[in-house]
Amino acid sequence: xxxxxxxxxxxxxxxxxxxxxxxxxxxxxxxxxxxxxxxxxxxxxxxxxxxxxxxxxxxxxxxxxxxxxxxxxxxxxxxxxxxxxxxxxxxxxxx
Amino acid sequence: xxxxxxxxxxxxxxxxxxxxxxxxxxxxxxxxxxxxxxxxxxxxxxxxxxxxxxxxxxxxxxxxxxxxxxxxxxxxxxxxxxxxxxxxxxxxxxxxxxxxxxxxxxxxxxxxxxxxxxxxxxxxxxxxxxxxxxxxxxxxxxxxxxxxxxxxxxxxxxxxxxxxxxxxxxxxxxxxxxxxxxxxxxxxxxxxxxxxxxxxxxxxxxxxxxxxxxxxxxxxxxxxxxxxxxxxxxxxxxxxxxxxxxxxxxxxxxxxxxxxxxxxxxxxxxxxxxxxxxxxxxxxxxxxxxxxxxxxxxxxxxxxxxxxxxxxxxxxxxxxxxxxxxxxxxxxxxxxxxxxxxxxxxxxxxxxxxxxxxxxxxxxxxxxxxxxxxxxxxxxxxxxxxxxxxxxxxxxxxxxxxxxxxxxxxxxxxxxxxxxxxxxxxxxxxxxxxxxxxxxxxxxxxxxxxxxxxxxxxxxxxxxxxxxxxxxxxxxxxxxxxxxxxxxxx
Numbered sequence: 004x005x006x007x008x009x010x011x012x013x014x015x016x017x018x019x020x021x022x023x024x025x026x027x028x029x030x031x032x033x034x035x036x037x038x039x040x041x042x043x044x045x046x047x048x049x050x051x052x053x054x055x056x057x058x059x060x061x062x063x064x065x066x067x068x069x070x071x072x073x074x075x076x077x078x079x080x081x082x083x084x085x086x087x088x089x090x091x092x093x094x095x096x097x098x
Numbered sequence: 099x100x101x102x103x104x105x106x107x108x109x110x111x112x113x114x115x116x117x118x119x120x121x122x123x124x125x126x127x128x129x130x131x132x133x134x135x136x137x138x139x140x141x142x143x144x145x146x147x148x149x150x151x152x153x154x155x156x157x158x159x160x161x162x163x164x165x166x167x168x169x170x171x172x173x174x175x176x177x178x179x180x181x182x183x184x185x186x187x188x189x190x191x192x193x194x195x196x197x198x199x200x201x202x203x204x205x206x207x208x209x210x211x212x213x214x215x216x217x218x219x220x221x222x223x224x225x226x227x228x229x230x231x232x233x234x235x236x237x238x239x240x241x242x243x244x245x246x247x248x249x250x251x252x253x254x255x256x257x258x259x260x261x262x263x264x265x266x267x268x269x270x271x272x273x274x275x276x277x278x279x280x281x282x283x284x285x286x287x288x289x290x291x292x293x294x295x296x297x298x299x300x301x302x303x304x305x306x307x308x309x310x311x312x313x314x315x316x317x318x319x320x321x322x323x324x325x326x327x328x329x330x331x332x333x334x335x336x337x338x339x340x341x342x343x344x345x346x347x348x349x350x351x352x353x354x355x356x357x358x359x360x361x362x363x364x365x366x367x368x369x370x371x372x373x374x375x376x377x378x379x380x381x382x383x384x385x386x387x388x389x390x391x392x393x394x395x396x397x398x399x400x401x402x403x404x405x406x407x408x409x410x411x412x413x414x415x416x417x418x419x420x421x422x423x424x425x426x427x428x429x430x431x432x433x434x435x436x437x438x439x440x441x442x443x444x445x446x447x448x449x450x451x452x453x454x455x456x457x458x459x460x461x462x463x464x465x466x467x468x469x470x471x472x473x474x475x476x477x478x479x480x481x482x483x484x485x486x487x488x489x490x491x492x493x494x495x496x497x498x499x500x501x502x503x504x505x506x507x508x509x510x511x512x513x514x515x516x517x518x519x520x521x522x523x524x525x526x527x528x529x530x531x532x533x534x535x536x537x538x539x540x541x542x543x544x545x546x547x548x549x550x551x552x553x554x555x556x557x558x559x560x561x562x563x564x565x566x567x568x569x570x571x572x573x574x575x576x577x578x579x580x581x582x583x584x585x586x587x588x
Contacts, residue, residue: 043405082200
């Protein structure tokens with residue numbers, strides 16, 4: 004499998020990265036190089052093998068369903084690029 | 099400048115307890131040494147002198163009362179991936195420029211609870227994506243070790259600033275994170291000890307995420323015993339990290355100095371790559387001889403899927419990264435670049451905030467997770483990951499520890515691999531297997547190559563058995579008698 008310039012544009016869009024106009028050709032080359040190198044995984048016999056998503060062997064721990072944090076509005080907002088009256092200010096997202 | 103900073107953590111904490119030196123005096127000296135080295139080494143991203151001095155003062159008060167923890171009074175450096183309350187924490191990325199977390203990471207909190215003193219933040223590859231510290235937004239870190247012809251070398255990465263700070267005797271220990279080798283490879287390149295425990299032994303809470311199922315916080319140290327103290331002081335169950343191990347933490351320090359007699363040491367035939375310098379093979383053979391002389395039984399083993407670990411990693415890690423880094427959208431923290439609408443704001447913010455390597459990995463991750471490619475790439479890589487774990491499971495039925503080289507080369511000149519992503523990725527060929535399997539591994543300096551550069555050997559043990567890793571590491575350190583230091587030029 005190999006990617007084209009259109010694929011790179013589509014991937015960038017999916018990843019919410021502005022189209023890297025001056026780097027499209029470079030990226031096509033780099034991504035194809037990496038993907039070609041990854042192709043060697045096809046040599047491995049994975050028939051009947053379970054996928055491993057984590058090294059953790061215990062079940063996901065659960066805690067009491069109670070409020071255990073909060074009341075720190077100003078701390079939460081402290082690093083906001085834009086905030087007003089205790090709210091984040093963001094671009095309009097609903098017409 | 100006195101020679102205090104040249105002491106090991108073990109020795110300096112003994113002096114602090116004996117009140118031969120104060121934490122305040124030590125902190126002042128370490129701060130001055132870091133600041134004077136910064137121009138040459140470029141290893142640091144932030145200081146907070148008031149915080150450092152306040153912590154040192156509190157430490158002196160505890161010491162005066164005859165109290166104090168394992169690390170009491172020792173100035174420690176923190177990789178810029180860990181949140182330190184009120185101190186700039188950016189993962190060496192422009193997208194987080196100016197970010198000051200209102201909270202403390204669990205690992206750093208645990209060091210402070212053990213008496214450690216915050217010294218500085220250290221530079222790293224952006225979001226820990228790199229093996230040479232060249233993708234940092236503050237520029238490359240320079241290895242204190244220089245090439246034979248005086249070339250400036252990489253300290254390795256991604257935790258290059260931390261490795262440099264320890265190698266140059268600017269602190270008594272430093273945090274790193276190891277996702278594919280980002281502690282062990284720089285440790286090998288700088289003649290320091292680099293450790294990662296079992297996956298989940300150290301909490302990831304408050305450490306900026308790269309690839310969550312592979313990220314292991316761990317320490318850099320001057321000696322194996324120092325490494326045991328530092329890992330000890332950052333390990334333990336953390337309810338804030340759902341993957342944190344509930345197990346009791348063994349006494350890692352006590353494991354250093356135990357006899358290795360009768361331990362079975364596995365030597366995997368697959369840990370060789372084309373073009374690997376003979377000196378690395380020789381250092382490895384020397385390590386085998388040392389352990390044999392100390393009474394270990396050497397066992398030839400096979401880890402047949404080793405060569406597939408790196409390509410599998412370069413699917414799994416970018417896939418997890420593309421998901422983890424989706425949070426940087428310029429809305430709640432970090433920098434924002436306004437566009438004509440919300441989507442364009444996201445796109446411009448991320449394209450201007452992330453560097454090229456980070457964008458490349460986000461794109462690979464997005465691609466392998468996208469419709470039509472998920473099974474062929476991501477799912478297959480996860481199955482190969484199972485194969486790699488099975489390799490280790492089978493090997494550990496026959497051996498107690500595995501000995502390998504830490505990296506396929508010594509430190510290389512800055513810029514020499516930055517245009518070839520795959521050549522750069524191959525740095526992690528010997529370390530990445532332990533991340534995929536989640537087993538403990540450490541790098542111990544074993545000797546110098548013909549150019550006078552340090553080479554490390556790696557010890558890998560089974561999950562939860564850091565004790566055997568430290569026992570073998572200490573025996574190797576003892577036999578190697580590695581005392582070389584880079585000539586001071588900074």
